[in-house]
Amino acid sequence: MKIERPRGTRDFLPEEMEKRREVEKRFREIVESFGYREVATPTFEYSELFKRKSGEGIVEEMYIFQDKSKREIALRPELTAPVIRMFVNEYSRPPKPIRVYYFGNCFRYERPQKARYREFWQFGVELIGSASYLADAEVIILAYNMLKSLKIDFELNIGHVGILRKLLSPLGERASKAMRLIDKEDKKGLMQFFAEQNVGRDIEEKVYRIMELKGGKEVIKEAKEIVEFDFNDLERLLSLLESLSVDYILNLGIARGLDYYTGTVFEFYAKDLGAQRQICGGGSYELAQLFGGERTPATGFAIGFDRVCELFSEVPKKSPVIVVVNFPGFENFAFKVASKLRSKGLKVVVDVMERSLKRQLSYANDIKASYAILIGEEEVSRGEFKVKDLATGKQFDVRAEDITTFLSELMREGE
RNA sequence: GCCCGGAUGGGGUAGCGGCUAUCCUCUGGGACUGUGGAUCCCAGGAGGCGGGUUCGAAUCCCGCUCCGGGCCCCA
Numbered sequence: 001m002k003i004e005r006p007r008g009t010r011d012f013l014p015e016e017m018e019k020r021r022e023v024e025k026r027f028r029e030i031v032e033s034f035g036y037r038e039v040a041t042p043t044f045e046y047s048e049l050f051k052r053k054s055g056e057g058i059v060e061e062m063y064i065f066q067d068k069s070k071r072e073i074a075l076r077p078e079l080t081a082p083v084i085r086m087f088v089n090e091y092s093r094p095p096k097p098i099r100v101y102y103f104g105n106c107f108r109y110e111r112p113q114k115a116r117y118r119e120f121w122q123f124g125v126e127l128i129g130s131a132s133y134l135a136d137a138e139v140i141i142l143a144y145n146m147l148k149s150l151k152i153d154f155e156l157n158i159g160h161v162g163i164l165r166k167l168l169s170p171l172g173e174r175a176s177k178a179m180r181l182i183d184k185e186d187k188k189g190l191m192q193f194f195a196e197q198n199v200g201r202d203i204e205e206k207v208y209r210i211m212e213l214k215g216g217k218e219v220i221k222e223a224k225e226i227v228e229f230d231f232n233d234l235e236r237l238l239s240l241l242e243s244l245s246v247d248y249i250l251n252l253g254i255a256r257g258l259d260y261y262t263g264t265v266f267e268f269y270a271k272d273l274g275a276q277r278q279i280c281g282g283g284s285y286e287l288a289q290l291f292g293g294e295r296t297p298a299t300g301f302a303i304g305f306d307r308v309c310e311l312f313s314e315v316p317k318k319s320p321v322i323v324v325v326n327f328p329g330f331e332n333f334a335f336k337v338a339s340k341l342r343s344k345g346l347k348v349v350v351d352v353m354e355r356s357l358k359r360q361l362s363y364a365n366d367i368k369a370s371y372a373i374l375i376g377e378e379e380v381s382r383g384e385f386k387v388k389d390l391a392t393g394k395q396f397d398v399r400a401e402d403i404t405t406f407l408s409e410l411m412r413e414g415e
Numbered sequence: 416g417c418c419c420g421g422a423u424g425g426g427g428u429a430g431c432g433g434c435u436a437u438c439c440u441c442u443g444g445g446a447c448u449g450u451g452g453a454u455c456c457c458a459g460g461a462g463g464c465g466g467g468u469u470c471g472a473a474u475c476c477c478g479c480u481c482c483g484g485g486c487c488c489c490a
Contacts, residue, residue: 361451
């Protein structure tokens with residue numbers, strides 16, 4: 001009986017992995033160009049960390065187990081909480097703002113479907129210490145650039161939780177519940193809630209109107225007529241984005257069910273991804289105090305790495321491979337030549353199957369090698385190797401001592 | 416937790432009650448003892464699991480498992 005992969009997990013074959021590494025490489029280059037530095041946190045944490053952030057309800061969706069000392073452990077379902085925990089525990093002293101990024105696997109016990117897996121990867125950043133709209137602008141621009149670098153089709157939606165909260169402020173504690181319903185776009189539940197709570201007709205109507213507001217900057221004008229709110233930061237944020245040619249849709253219906261979000265929130269949606277369209281989500285928040293730290297403003301986002309990889313269609317360039325082909329008895333020469341070439345940074349493959357020359361060349365062809373170096377009696381006695389261009393079939397005699405420079409130059413030309 | 420579809424060699428498939436389970440690809444070898452891609456030949460490898468119906472099941476029925484898509488959820 002074969003052993004299968006656990007449900008919701010995947011194996012990545014070389015081709016897939018090369019693509020993923022290419023995406024990762026581009027992301028790293030961009031975040032680092034913004035001055036973000038990488039951090040890593042444990043794969044598992046006390047489940048309490050995530051419960052505090054997201055509520056008891058998420059227990060259902062987490063991989064939770066007891067370790068041998070009866071500690072309740074959870075495989076991380078996301079990375080913002082661990083990063084903020086790290087900030088609170090041991091990284092709160094550096095000069096503000098702190099710019100960090102992460103790339104790691106996360107685990108959620110959910111029903112798998114297209115672009116949703118039980119083990120998945122998140123690439124994200126946290127910008128900690130600033131409450132300014134400039135911080136929000138920076139991370140939005142950063143996410144925007146990252147996704148653009150993959151040449152994928154997406155739509156950026158920006159909202160602000162403060163507007164709806166202001167509107168709901170007369171409800172006091174009960175506002176959170178309403179925010180959750182708005183977040184879910186549960187219109188029925190919302191109407192029922194308003195009725196039960198005896199919320200005034202006036203507020204109810206205004207909430208519905210705000211939820212519908214979607215479009216360009218002009219939407220703010222309409223919003224101002226509905227609710228008394230300081231739109232200054234939002235306006236400045238949007239102008240800044242516009243001056244940098246960042247396309248966005250202002251969507252005041254974006255809400256968040258959780259109280260730690262403080263202001264700007266944003267989501268990136270991809271076309272052509274079925275039900276799981278969201279490829280990036282973020283916003284400003286305050287979490288540190290929930291984990292025993294000082295109240296600290298932060299903003300950040302997480303990109304659904306697997307989802308963007310599915311959309312990324314470019315085939316990364318592969319560096320050329322050289323195959324050393326040898327006749328029986330010349331294995332030592334083959335290995336030596338290979339070592340020499342590798343030390344110059346070339347990718348070199350030797351025969352380890354003790355096959356015939358013919359089969360070795362056939363294999364070279366199968367793996368799409370660029371060049372083959374032939375080593376046998378003739379070559380060794382003359383102090384020369386034959387270098388065969390596998391694309392053209394042309395063959396050159398090259399002196400043994402010149403082989404590395406000869407091939408290095410060939411590779412440079414090929415670029 | 417709910418709904419729909421599916422499961423045949425490593426990958427892609429045909430058969431849909433009855434010969435040794437089809438074809439392509441793949442992998443290894445050979446034709447061809449110092450030169451790849453072509454061709455030919457040989458070899459390798461398969462009906463998810465359990466039960467039922469039947470003289471006989473890959474095929475029909477039931478259950479389970481797993482996979483895919485959607486709902487819910489999405490921190």
